Amino acid sequence: MHIPDGFIDAPTSVAFGVVAAAGIGYCLRRGSAELDDRAAPLAGLTAAFVFAAQMLNFPVAAGTSGHLLGGVLAAVLVGPWIGATCLAVVLLLQGLFFADGGITALGLNVTNMSLLGALGGYLIFRVVLRLLPQRRTSVPVAAAVAAGLSVPIAAAGFVLQFAIGGTVEDLSLRAVLAAMVGVHVLIGLGEATITFLTVGLVLRSRPDLVHGARGLLRRESARSAPAPVVPAVPAARP
Amino acid sequence: MTAPVPTRSRSARGLLVAGVLLAFVLAGFVSGYASSEPDGLEKVAGDQGFLTSADEHAFGDLFLADYAVRGIDDPRLAGGLAGVIGVALVLVVGTLLFWGVARLGRRRPASRV
Numbered sequence: 001m002h003i004p005d006g007f008i009d010a011p012t013s014v015a016f017g018v019v020a021a022a023g024i025g026y027c028l029r030r031g032s033a034e035l036d037d038r039a040a041p042l043a044g045l046t047a048a049f050v051f052a053a054q055m056l057n058f059p060v061a062a063g064t065s066g067h068l069l070g071g072v073l074a075a076v077l078v079g080p081w082i083g084a085t086c087l088a089v090v091l092l093l094q095g096l097f098f099a100d101g102g103i104t105a106l107g108l109n110v111t112n113m114s115l116l117g118a119l120g121g122y123l124i125f126r127v128v129l130r131l132l133p134q135r136r137t138s139v140p141v142a143a144a145v146a147a148g149l150s151v152p153i154a155a156a157g158f159v160l161q162f163a164i165g166g167t168v169e170d171l172s173l174r175a176v177l178a179a180m181v182g183v184h185v186l187i188g189l190g191e192a193t194i195t196f197l198t199v200g201l202v203l204r205s206r207p208d209l210v211h212g213a214r215g216l217l218r219r220e221s222a223r224s225a226p227a228p229v230v231p232a233v234p235a236a237r238p
Numbered sequence: 239m240t241a242p243v244p245t246r247s248r249s250a251r252g253l254l255v256a257g258v259l260l261a262f263v264l265a266g267f268v269s270g271y272a273s274s275e276p277d278g279l280e281k282v283a284g285d286q287g288f289l290t291s292a293d294e295h296a297f298g299d300l301f302l303a304d305y306a307v308r309g310i311d312d313p314r315l316a317g318g319l320a321g322v323i324g325v326a327l328v329l330v331v332g333t334l335l336f337w338g339v340a341r342l343g344r345r346r347p348a349s350r351v
């Protein structure tokens with residue numbers, strides 16, 4: 001999913017660079033209001049975990065692999081604004097130090113994986129969560145659905161960029177779209193599985209640290225006991 | 239609004255330590271067993287005929303390029319070491335950035351949108 005230099009022409013890359021910079025700037029503004037000193041290491045850990053998981057390519061079809069994008073995972077764990085910024089940090093360092101994703105393509109990649117993948121994916125997460133029973137166990141399910149959809153959405157973002165500024169012309173855009181969405185639906189299944197397991201794991205051990213479960217925790221604790229302590233927290237400790 | 243104070247007072251140290259360890263193990267060890275097939279975009283680019291339009295990466299000769307530490311012959315060791323360095327790098331850069339952002343947020347609490 002990391003676009004190298006050369007696929008998309010310079011004007012389009014610059015335009016999406018502006019989009020990405022404005023988007024991340026907005027995320028930082030919103031994120032700064034909800035970050036405190038305690039949340040900063042958690043956000044750093046989320047970025048590091050996404051980086052590690054992105055190294056783990058799993059086979060999807062004959063001669064093709066995919067890896068976690070991690071946008072929805074990060075957004076559900078630390079919130080959409082910080083989560084999208086986590087993805088941008090990962091993409092920046094991958095481009096600078098690991099030759100993964102072109103330098104001129106950074107704005108394209110941030111737009112697809114951070115703005116579309118994390119922010120767009122988080123929007124889907126909220127919608128799906130509203131449709132499910134208002135229980136804590138719905139959070140990993142909604143996260144998995146959103147994660148699965150976020151991958152073909154990010155792939156469609158690439159096709160849009162390719163349609164605007166692809167350097168190879170005379171290609172069937174419909175064929176590129178079908179191929180990109182097709183293979184990334186499969187990768188999305190892996191994304192959904194990893195997101196489900198990871199969110200579920202953190203939710204079981206420290207539900208208070210899962211941003212996407214906040215409203216539910218408050219509601220559950222209000223319903224079950226007059227004390228504001230979340231009931232499942234002591235039980236989850238070994 | 240009365241925030242649920244007890245749920246916010248517990249330290250996150252346990253989760254942080256476990257998460258950091260897991261990230262190091264994934265990037266340093268498990269990554270050696272990852273698929274080396276082309277990823278979705280690369281595969282589609284090859285099939286559809288635009289893979290050759292990719293340019294060489296501007297920093298393709300740096301010592302961590304392509305997730306392999308330069309000068310180490312064993313691919314699993316070179317990749318695992320690059321992964322460990324990468325996790326440490328992202329952890330430090332990310333945490334420092336978010337710390338700075340948290341500071342900025344405190345300095346102008348009125349600007350909550």
